[in-house]
Amino acid sequence: MSETRPPLQQGETVQRIIRSSDATILRSAGLATLLAGLLFLMIAYGEAGFDWTRFLISVALFGLVILGAGMAMDRGREWVLTDRRIIDPRGRSLDLNPDLRIRRLIYALKLSHRGRPAITIRGAPDLGDISRTIRSIAWTPRGLE
Known part of the structure; x- marks a missing residue:
């Protein structure tokens, strides 16, 4: 099974790859x-x-x-966390900006953005760190970035 990494935007850096x-x-x-x-x-x-x-x-x-x-x-899926967005295994991405709204869920961390289907992270370890990162980005008031 060949894995292809999603294309990165100019100046974007990969911070973490999360594998299930x-x-x-x-x-x-x-x-x-x-x-x-x-x-x-x-x-x-x-x-x-x-x-x-x-x-x-x-x-x-x-x-x-x-x-x-x-x-x-x-099984075998991976999510890419960059300094600007999260990219799911199918290539869909969620921009990490102050407009992001976080809803707490019990069994999964679901990320929805601009009417697209939700990106769901299941079966991935260390979701607490990712959740804290997203919350800190989402709750930062505009102009203080």
Whole structure:
């Protein structure tokens, strides 16, 4: 599989390349399965005739579906963070400027810009640093840059 880097604008420098990792995808799928298992347990425990076998099978199937989806969507992808923008694996980019609005999400960092489809970063380690960088850029008042 050949990887092509997106073209950079004149004077733009790459600060970081974020690659999805199998460990992060596994951790995300494990956490989602644990939360779903707790929810399934609360629902099933409230009903008469609780069956542990069916419960464990349903949690295992849920975990397999989540893990398969994560591996299919995010395995081997990379995002490029430059001093001016974030470029997703398909080449779409998000300019980092003070007009960017950040919405907090639970399971993914979604970045939307000027009506384009959202850029989603899943399965990538160290999202906290990226999120802090984007927030600091987004919350800098104009004229103070």
